[in-house]
Amino acid sequence: MQHAEWICIVDFGSQYTQLIARRIRELGVYCEIHPFHLALEAVSQKRPKGVILSGGPNSVYEEDAPRIHEEMFELGVPVLGICYGLQLLAIHHGGAVDPAARREYGKAELRVDNQSDLLKGISEDSTVWMSHGDSLSQLPDSFEVIAHTANAPICAIRNVEKRHYGVQFHPEVVHTQDGKRILSNFIYDICAAEGGWNPRSFIDQSIEDIRRTVGEGRVICALSGGVDSAVAAVLLHEAIGERLQCIHIDNGVMRKDESAQVVETFRDEFHIPLKFVDASDLFLGKLAGVTDPEEKRKIIGVTFIEVFEKEASEFSDAAFLAQGTLYPDVIESVNFKGPSATIKSHHNVGGLPERMNLSLIEPFRELFKDEVRNVGRELGMPGHILDRHPFPGPGLAIRVLGAIEKEQLDLLRNVDEIFLEEIRSAGEYDNIWQAFAVLLPVKSVGVMGDARTYEFTIALRAVTSLDGMTADWARIPYDVLESISNRVINEVRGVNRVVYDISSKPPSTIEWE
Numbered sequence: 204m205q206h207a208e209w210i211c212i213v214d215f216g217s218q219y220t221q222l223i224a225r226r227i228r229e230l231g232v233y234c235e236i237h238p239f240h241l242a243l244e245a246v247s248q249k250r251p252k253g254v255i256l257s258g259g260p261n262s263v264y265e266e267d268a269p270r271i272h273e274e275m276f277e278l279g280v281p282v283l284g285i286c287y288g289l290q291l292l293a294i295h296h297g298g299a300v301d302p303a304a305r306r307e308y309g310k311a312e313l314r315v316d317n318q319s320d321l322l323k324g325i326s327e328d329s330t331v332w333m334s335h336g337d338s339l340s341q342l343p344d345s346f347e348v349i350a351h352t353a354n355a356p357i358c359a360i361r362n363v364e365k366r367h368y369g370v371q372f373h374p375e376v377v378h379t380q381d382g383k384r385i386l387s388n389f390i391y392d393i394c395a396a397e398g399g400w401n402p403r404s405f406i407d408q409s410i411e412d413i414r415r416t417v418g419e420g421r422v423i424c425a426l427s428g429g430v431d432s433a434v435a436a437v438l439l440h441e442a443i444g445e446r447l448q449c450i451h452i453d454n455g456v457m458r459k460d461e462s463a464q465v466v467e468t469f470r471d472e473f474h475i476p477l478k479f480v481d482a483s484d485l486f487l488g489k490l491a492g493v494t495d496p497e498e499k500r501k502i503i504g505v506t507f508i509e510v511f512e513k514e515a516s517e518f519s520d521a522a523f524l525a526q527g528t529l530y531p532d533v534i535e536s537v538n539f540k541g542p543s544a545t546i547k548s549h550h551n552v553g554g555l556p557e558r559m560n561l562s563l564i565e566p567f568r569e570l571f572k573d574e575v576r577n578v579g580r581e582l583g584m585p586g587h588i589l590d591r592h593p594f595p596g597p598g599l600a601i602r603v604l605g606a607i608e609k610e611q612l613d614l615l616r617n618v619d620e621i622f623l624e625e626i627r628s629a630g631e632y633d634n635i636w637q638a639f640a641v642l643l644p645v646k647s648v649g650v651m652g653d654a655r656t657y658e659f660t661i662a663l664r665a666v667t668s669l670d671g672m673t674a675d676w677a678r679i680p681y682d683v684l685e686s687i688s689n690r691v692i693n694e695v696r697g698v699n700r701v702v703y704d705i706s707s708k709p710p711s712t713i714e715w716e
């Protein structure tokens with residue numbers, strides 16, 4: 204997509220780099236993240252309004268510390284260095300960093316010395332979030348200090364003529380009281396950005412792009428029922444109408460009534476051409492007797508591709524495949540992406556486009572998940588689709604531990620439904636990243652009425668998380684847990700015990716398989 208203006212965020216591996224991008228976009232300006240060694244290439248293709256240098260885990264004097272092409276400082280556009288970025292900027296201009304300085308993590312009181320530009324409107328003592336080992340020990344020539352803290356006499360600096368600024372703290376994190384104002388001062392007052400990046404402008408521009416790319420052609424889209432593919436389908440439908448063909452495959456391991464709801468919502472309410480394929484017998488047949496989690500995942504991935512390919516061949520005139528790929532999957536991050544990808548093979552439709560000779564359309568390659576939700580809202584999509592928890596491609600197959608029986612899937616579906624109903628009615632659903640039930644291959648003894656029972660155990664899993672990479676167990680109130688447990692044991696035959704999973708990720712993972 205062509206953007207009228209953009210801010211280039213140079214990534215040095217900070218855990219907060221994506222947060223910087225989200226803040227800038229919330230402020231209405233489009234931005235992109237580029238790793239330090241590729242940033243120069245990105246800015247030479249299209250000149251940004253400004254450059255932000257992220258923080259990073261290294262010390263600037265380390266031998267293999269990430270550096271930036273010197274030309275990045277000579278583009279003539281404003282630069283804001285954050286933490287590690289500040290130190291690089293300072294060294295470039297002849298300052299010095301003291302690796303032995305007092306380390307500072309957490310909150311600090313910022314004393315603002317100059318409020319004229321970057322720190323305009325910031326109270327004289329404002330709380331900021333620090334996370335650094337090294338500090339500036341010598342101010343570069345031609346720079347001045349605009350703020351300090353008790354431990355960092357040189358905490359924010361500027362060179363007005365060059366429009367180079369740096370802060371030791373992290374304005375992008377919520378604990379920095381006036382962080383958003385500081386970023387806004389930078390992008391609007393210093394970089395003179397015009398703003399106007401919002402869901403509506405994104406939709407208008409995407410529709411134009413899609414029409415231009417697709418021409419008179421047809422697009423097929425695998426509609427899972429998840430947020431990303433759902434919003435992609437509605438957006439494409441706005442752009443090309445009946446030339447969009449969606450395919451929804453029931454793989455036999457969906458939640459209760461999920462496929463029926465997808466058909467009802469998209470075919471009946473949104474009037475989107477949708478082919479529904481019930482392939483549950485095929486999937487369950489292939490999964491029969493398989494106990495190994497990775498094996499299950501692979502079977503589902505491969506079978507999905509087979510079925511999709513076959514069903515899509517009916518629309519042989521389609522030249523495009525739409526996917527709801529998000530920006531975090533596209534960013535070439537300096538950070539390693541966390542353990543999930545290697546610990547579990549995620550099922551997606553990667554590889555399909557080449558096999559089927561289709562060109563990819565990925566309207567959300569530039570968006571974060573919350574931005575996709577906002578686009579969906581702007582397109583008039585209902586909250587029950589947009590705010591739903593993530594659901595893994597292999598579905599309930601990785602929540603019935605070990606070998607899968609149809610009966611057990613049905614049992615789990617009923618438990619899952621009760622769990623979600625209860626947390627919704629307790630007002631907890633939106634506070635939770637993901638909530639689901641797991642059927643353990645463990646039977647235990649219980650007593651119902653006067654009779655002994657020997658039945659299955661259900662584990663309830665509910666986590667809070669920002670991105671699924673790390674997670675904590677959700678503190679669901681005891682009385683809510685109590686009513687879930689009561690309902691499950693009373694209403695679902697075959698279960699006589701409910702336990703709550705209180706492990707965080709890491710070292711556990713969110714799903715059990």
Ligand code: XMP
Pocket residue numbers: 500543547548549550551593594595596597637671672708711712713714715
């Ligand atoms: P884990 O279990 O790795 O899960 O902590 C992290 C997040 O990823 C989801 N997940 C998947 N999503 N295909 C998906 O589309 C998969 O194969 C898959 N496996 C796990 C999981 O539900 C959680 O949100």
